[in-house]
Amino acid sequence: MNPPRDELDPVDPMLERLLAGELGLDDPTVRDRMQQDPDFAAEAEALLTLAAELDPPPKSVRGEPEPWAGADRAMVELVQQHRKPVVPIAGHRRRWPWLVAMAAALVVAALMLWPRGEKLPEIDGSLYLQNCMVSPRGEVQRGSLVTTGFDWSSLGATPGTTYKIELTDEKGRTLSIGLPATTGDLSLPLTQTQVDALPSKFRWMLISSNDYSPSRRCSTDVVLLP
Amino acid sequence: MTSPLHPDHAQVAAYLRGEAAAATWMADQLLCIPRLVAWLRRKCPSVRTDQLPDIAQEAGLTALTRLASYHGLAPFEAWLHRICELSLYTFTRRQGRQRQTDLSFDPEAPTTPPLDAMADDEHRARIRAAIESIGGAEADILKQRHLEGRELRDIAASRGIPLNTVRTWYYRGLKKLQWRLGEGPDGSGVPA
Numbered sequence: 001m002n003p004p005r006d007e008l009d010p011v012d013p014m015l016e017r018l019l020a021g022e023l024g025l026d027d028p029t030v031r032d033r034m035q036q037d038p039d040f041a042a043e044a045e046a047l048l049t050l051a052a053e054l055d056p057p058p059k060s061v062r063g064e065p066e067p068w069a070g071a072d073r074a075m076v077e078l079v080q081q082h083r084k085p086v087v088p089i090a091g092h093r094r095r096w097p098w099l100v101a102m103a104a105a106l107v108v109a110a111l112m113l114w115p116r117g118e119k120l121p122e123i124d125g126s127l128y129l130q131n132c133m134v135s136p137r138g139e140v141q142r143g144s145l146v147t148t149g150f151d152w153s154s155l156g157a158t159p160g161t162t163y164k165i166e167l168t169d170e171k172g173r174t175l176s177i178g179l180p181a182t183t184g185d186l187s188l189p190l191t192q193t194q195v196d197a198l199p200s201k202f203r204w205m206l207i208s209s210n211d212y213s214p215s216r217r218c219s220t221d222v223v224l225l226p
Numbered sequence: 227m228t229s230p231l232h233p234d235h236a237q238v239a240a241y242l243r244g245e246a247a248a249a250t251w252m253a254d255q256l257l258c259i260p261r262l263v264a265w266l267r268r269k270c271p272s273v274r275t276d277q278l279p280d281i282a283q284e285a286g287l288t289a290l291t292r293l294a295s296y297h298g299l300a301p302f303e304a305w306l307h308r309i310c311e312l313s314l315y316t317f318t319r320r321q322g323r324q325r326q327t328d329l330s331f332d333p334e335a336p337t338t339p340p341l342d343a344m345a346d347d348e349h350r351a352r353i354r355a356a357i358e359s360i361g362g363a364e365a366d367i368l369k370q371r372h373l374e375g376r377e378l379r380d381i382a383a384s385r386g387i388p389l390n391t392v393r394t395w396y397y398r399g400l401k402k403l404q405w406r407l408g409e410g411p412d413g414s415g416v417p418a
Contacts, residue, residue, distance in 0.1 A: 019400065025349055047404065050403065062258060067263070079253040140279070
């Protein structure tokens with residue numbers, strides 16, 4: 001079975017030329033379009049990725065040495081932090097409904113009985129981001145922070161969401177480096193002065209004002225390398 | 227007989243089901259990412275070496291969040307290769323916007339590791355079967371492009387048809403294949 005016609009049409013001339021290899025991703029018109037048109041960007045990336053699977057596979061790079069110190073460890077940690085909850089597969093769904101119900105009841109009971117500890121900061125009655133796929137995280141070069149700033153674009157936020165960033169040092173003391181109270185952007189650039197004011201170890205917390213995801217909080221530890 | 231899917235597809239599916247052993251496999255696979263980023267950086271010399279860890283991190287995140295788009299036609303590493311390339315482009319696009327500097331790719335620079343073009347017969351058989359499943363002129367174009375390595379311009383010239391038509395067939399061929407392979411390793415997708 002093939003897709004219905006409306007799945008194929010209308011054809012986008014720029015997408016066709018991009019797939020044909022006549023335009024590159026570094027072409028200014030493509031760059032602008034991908035920036036302004038997320039649907040186009042998503043479709044282009046999906047089809048380019050599929051086309052890459054059709055091409056002869058590149059020679060494996062597995063034998064290459066670790067290109068920079070800590071590169072491998074960062075990838076292992078990434079997978080550990082990204083472990084997905086178990087997704088039921090067809091045929092096994094609802095196999096142990098009583099177990100699920102019991103686990104849910106235990107979780108609710110634990111939440112009700114758990115002593116209230118640290119009071120989590122809030123903005124606009126917000127929830128806290130649980131998915132901490134943000135940067136910086138872990139060990140980063142201090143100098144690179146001026147370029148990258150704080151970035152949470154990979155969280156896939158919905159329009160209208162605002163964020164607040166809180167910084168604390170190793171001992172949990174709040175740091176103030178002149179960040180805006182809130183921002184609607186998906187990243188927050190830092191000036192050299194702000195980066196210089198950061199201690200070598202700090203924690204930053206991203207707080208969303210929008211419950212677009214099953215989120216709680218996003219707290220990320222950073223070690224700045226000289 | 228060649229399996230319709232690369233064995234890596236089952237591993238990705240197992241990872242998405244939350245199986246612990248598959249997480250170890252996935253971590254091992256992702257070790258390719260910094261190496262691929264380092265390779266691809268040769269194509270974009272204006273990217274500084276101290277930026278590579280960030281790009282690798284972004285590529286890793288992108289890979290983990292888009293696993294469902296891996297169709298299992300090629301080794302997982304080949305899919306990661308394209309993810310790294312896209313991440314590098316995204317990074318340069320963002321940097322170029324912020325700093326108004328020229329971060330374009332250098333087409334003359336050495337790019338990727340050398341290809342094992344003809345070595346993987348099993349891969350070619352798998353690709354051929356997938357492409358033939360969609361049939362029609364679109365399948366012919368996909369085969370000539372990906373199995374014979376021909377440019378669309380050459381295909382148009384040899385068949386005596388307008389380049390625009392060949393581009394459209396190629397695009398539609400990819401869309402049909404995407405539709406047919408729609409069910410990703412997470413079990414989601416369009417009906418095949």
